[in-house]
Structures are given as C-alpha cells and as structure tokens.
Amino acid sequence: MALTSNAGYVLIIFLSITLVSTARPFYPLPSKISHGTKQPLQTSRPFNVAHRGSNGEIPEETAAAFMRAIEEGADFIEADILSSKDGVLICFHDVTLDDTTDIADHKEFSNRNWTYDVQGVNTTGFFPVDFTFEELKTLRVKQRFAFRDQQYNGKFSIISFEEFISIALDAPRVVGIYPEIKNPVLINQHVKWPGGKRFEDKFVETLKKYGYKGSYMSKDWLKQPIFIQSFAPTSLVYISNQIDSPKIFLIDDITIPTQDTNQSYWEITSDAYLDYIKDYVVGIGPWKDTVVPVKINYMQISTDLIAKAHSHNLQVHPYTYRNDGSFLHYDFHQDPYEEYHYWINTVGVDGLFTDFPGTLHNFQEWTSPLSKEESASKLLHEIALLTTSYKN
Numbered sequence: 001m002a003l004t005s006n007a008g009y010v011l012i013i014f015l016s017i018t019l020v021s022t023a024r025p026f027y028p029l030p031s032k033i034s035h036g037t038k039q040p041l042q043t044s045r046p047f048n049v050a051h052r053g054s055n056g057e058i059p060e061e062t063a064a065a066f067m068r069a070i071e072e073g074a075d076f077i078e079a080d081i082l083s084s085k086d087g088v089l090i091c092f093h094d095v096t097l098d099d100t101t102d103i104a105d106h107k108e109f110s111n112r113n114w115t116y117d118v119q120g121v122n123t124t125g126f127f128p129v130d131f132t133f134e135e136l137k138t139l140r141v142k143q144r145f146a147f148r149d150q151q152y153n154g155k156f157s158i159i160s161f162e163e164f165i166s167i168a169l170d171a172p173r174v175v176g177i178y179p180e181i182k183n184p185v186l187i188n189q190h191v192k193w194p195g196g197k198r199f200e201d202k203f204v205e206t207l208k209k210y211g212y213k214g215s216y217m218s219k220d221w222l223k224q225p226i227f228i229q230s231f232a233p234t235s236l237v238y239i240s241n242q243i244d245s246p247k248i249f250l251i252d253d254i255t256i257p258t259q260d261t262n263q264s265y266w267e268i269t270s271d272a273y274l275d276y277i278k279d280y281v282v283g284i285g286p287w288k289d290t291v292v293p294v295k296i297n298y299m300q301i302s303t304d305l306i307a308k309a310h311s312h313n314l315q316v317h318p319y320t321y322r323n324d325g326s327f328l329h330y331d332f333h334q335d336p337y338e339e340y341h342y343w344i345n346t347v348g349v350d351g352l353f354t355d356f357p358g359t360l361h362n363f364q365e366w367t368s369p370l371s372k373e374e375s376a377s378k379l380l381h382e383i384a385l386l387t388t389s390y391k392n
Contacts, residue, residue: 039173041075041225043217045368046344047351048360049178050074051320052093056355057149059141060100061091062156066167070175073361076225078178078353079164083191083199088133089161089206095183096125101139102154109135118186119259129190133160147324161203165210169224176225177212179203180250181235185260200235204242216246216282227317229285232260233268233277240280248317249277251286265290269305274312283315283350291318292347299331306347318343319353321360337363344368 053065054072066077079091095118097103103126112131115124128136142153161179168175187199207226214220229248230236236247252258254265267273274284286305293300306316321343322328323336332338336356340363343349354360 038171041174041176041222042370043222044370045364046349047176047317048073048075048357048364049317049351049353050077050357051353051355052079053077054355054357055144056323058152059143059156061093061159062141063159063163063167064152064156066164069357070167070171070173072358073365074175074357076176076178076227076351077164077168078180078229079161080180080182081161081203082128082182083187083202084131084133084136085129085191086132087191087193087202089202090128090133090136091159091161091164092128093182095123095186096127097131097139098125100144101141101158103139106139116186116190118183127190129187145324147326161206162210165206169210174223174225176227178227178229178248179207181228181230181232181239183259184230184232184235198238200239201242204239207243207245212245213243215244221245227282231258233258233263233280234260236277237280246282247280248283248285248315249281250319251284251290253287254290269308271308271312274309274314278312278314281314283317284309285317285319285353288318288321288343291316294329297330299329302347306349310348315350317351317353318349321352321354321356323356323359340364341367 050066050069050072052060053062054068054074055061055065058065058068061079066079069077080093081089082092082095083089092100094100095116103109109126109131112126113124114127114130115122116127117123136158139158140154141156141158143150164179165177168177181200181203184199191199193199193202207228210224212224212226214223226245227248228236228239228243228245229250231250231252233249236249240247249268251265251268257264258268263273268277269286277284290303291305292302309316321336321339325334328334328336328339332342336359340352340360343352344364345367352360
C-alpha cells in the first residue's frame with residue numbers, strides 16, 4: 001500500500017533530521033510534491049505563527065524546524081529573509097553569523113570578520129552579506145539558547161528563501177508563510193543586483209515565482225496564505241505597488257526608532273500614523289512587552305495599542321511567546337497555557353508569534369476547537385486521504 005501524504009511528509013522530516021544538508025537544495029525548486037486536495041487554513045481563531053519554525057525544539061530557521069512546526073499544527077511558518085553576497089535570499093535572523101552557526105570553527109573564513117554600521121551601531125562579526133550562498137551552505141546552525149535542547153547542533157544548514165517556500169507548499173495541508181524583509185537598509189548597502197534592483201524587488205520576485213498573490217482572505221490568498229512583514233515602513237510602502245499580499249508592520253521596543261525612517265515608537269503608534277499605514281498593511285506586529293508593559297517580571301496595566309489598532313481595522317500579531325521559564329512572566333506561574341489564555345481571551349490578539357507552535361496548537365485545540373464547518377472540512381480531507389491510500 002502506498003504511503004499517505006501525511007506519512008510521506010513524516011518520512012521527509014525523518015530524513016531531514018538524520019541527514020546533514022549539503023549545498024544542493026534539499027527540496028525540488030519549484031515544489032513538485034502533490035498532495036491532492038489539502039485541508040484548508042483555519043481562520044476561526046488567532047493564527048499560530050511558528051517563529052523561525054519550532055525553534056524552541058530545533059535550531060531556528062532550519063528546514064527541520066519549519067517542518068516540525070508544520071507537524072505540530074502551525075498555521076504559518078515565519079522566517080527572516082536576508083541575502084548572501086551573490087544575491088541569494090536566505091532564511092537567517094541575525095545580521096551576523098556568530099551566535100547561531102559554527103562559523104568560528106571555519107578557519108578558512110577567519111579573514112571575513114568585519115565591522116559595519118547597523119542601525120547606527122558599529123557591529124562586528126561575520127556577516128552573511130560577505131559570503132556566497134555556497135559558502136553559507138557549508139556552515140551548520142546551532143541552538144541560540146544554552147538552556148534549550150542542544151542535540152541538533154551542527155546537523156542542519158542555512159536554507160534559501162525558495163527552500164523555505166517549498167517546505168510550506170510541500171506540506172500535506174495548507175500552511176501559510178510569514179517572511180520578513182529583514183534589515184533592508186543594510187542589505188541594499190552591501191548587495192547589488194543587476195539592473196539596479198533592490199532587495200525588496202528580489203523578495204517580491206521570489207514570491208511571485210511561486211504564485212503568491214491576493215488580498216487578505218481572497219481565494220488566491222486562502223490557497224497560498226502569506227503575510228509579508230517588516231520593521232521598515234518604507235519597504236512595505238515600496239512593495240505595495242508590486243504585490244497585493246497582506247503586510248504586517250512590525251514594531252520594536254519603545255526605545256528603538258524605525259530602522260529606515262528614524263521615527264519613534266510613539267509616532268508610529270499614534271492614531272495619525274496608524275491611519276496612514278493602514279492603507280499599506282493589514283496589521284501590526286508589536287513586541288508583546290510594549291502592549292502590556294512589564295516591571296520586575298510582573299505584568300502592568302495594558303496599554304491601549306490593541307484597541308487603537310482594532311479601531312483602525314488593523315490586526316495585531318504580537319511577538320514572541322516562549323515556554324521557557326526565563327521568558328514567562330511571574331503572573332503566569334511558569335505555565336505557557338496561562339499566558340496564551342491571557343493574550344487570546346483577555347487582551348484579544350489576532351495572531352501570535354511563538355517558539356513553541358505545538359504548545360499553542362494544543363491550547364487552542366482544547367479551548368477553542370475549530371468551527372463545525374472547518375471540522376467537517378478537516379474530516380472530509382482525512383477521508384479523502386484514506387480513500388486515496390486504499391485505491392493505491
């Protein structure tokens with residue numbers, strides 16, 4: 001009997017965990033795996049956004065972390081998009097390779113340690129923009145935090161934006177992507193593309209190549225869901241004339257101005273600014289401790305940011321939710337379910353960036369199971385898989 005599409009996907013996960021990646025992309029580009037009719041994206045409860053994949057368990061932004069997140073029930077897999085020296089878009093969070101790769105072990109690259117201005121701060125390290133994609137593929141990713149599972153350190157490589165997209169398209173159900181236009185000022189300073197194209201142009205070209213299009217909740221969007229995110233409002237405005245996919249404006253700590261326009265937190269969260277930016281985005285993604293301030297690890301009185309955003313018809317997707325005791329505020333008694341209950345049922349957010357998508361999925365399944373319509377769709381999908389397996 002042939003494998004069902006779910007079983008086949010589990011096999012892919014197993015292979016990705018047991019094999020060390022090479023410079024050759026692990027996934028067919030474009031994706032060639034077919035799963036027939038897929039279970040649709042749930043839209044009846046806040047979105048479960050797997051922050052850099054299931055990076056609480058597996059090193060961030062790796063194929064295995066993204067596939068694990070899908071296995072655990074994430075609605076969207078989220079990635080930070082940067083560029084290599086030769087213009088290949090990659091999934092990587094930091095502007096330097098130092099903290100989450102084994103670059104220090106690669107003596108052949110010892111002369112690549114440079115200092116660049118990053119948002120007004122002189123930053124020294126090994127920058128992805130100084131390495132070709134082939135060179136980056138020789139590095140291995142490691143867990144960011146020492147208090148998390150270290151067993152997968154050194155097993156996975158950096159992946160390209162296209163590989164990331166293929167992971168979502170290859171999933172046995174509809175899984176959205178949530179890519180960030182990361183540090184566009186830095187990238188555009190150091191990487192040059194033919195014809196004077198910008199980082200943002202290549203970003204959009206890649207999405208269009210794989211068929212991403214359509215406004216929020218449109219037929220095209222539901223087929224291939226996506227939110228495009230950035231801390232740089234200029235980038236979001238720039239691409240608005242190139243692609244109609246929904247966009248999210250990320251908001252940093254109250255002490256950090258926007259990286260491209262040097263605007264303060266107070267300016268970009270004002271009613272006037274939200275009224276302006278809503279023409280280009282469908283929501284905001286604030287750091288959660290700016291929505292509900294924290295003092296000595298205790299929650300304080302909530303701000304009016306969510307109410308203000310909702311009054312402008314903007315969604316709110318805060319970041320980042322983590323199971324680790326060192327990240328949970330005392331109010332939640334070391335219980336991530338209490339934290340999710342507070343943010344979903346008391347504060348009222350529309351999506352959540354989490355390092356542990358399995359935990360959020362379990363919480364939502366227990367407290368807010370899918371609507372009857374979505375449950376029926378899920379059941380029909382499972383019947384279709386069984387029927388297909390039987391026929392084969």
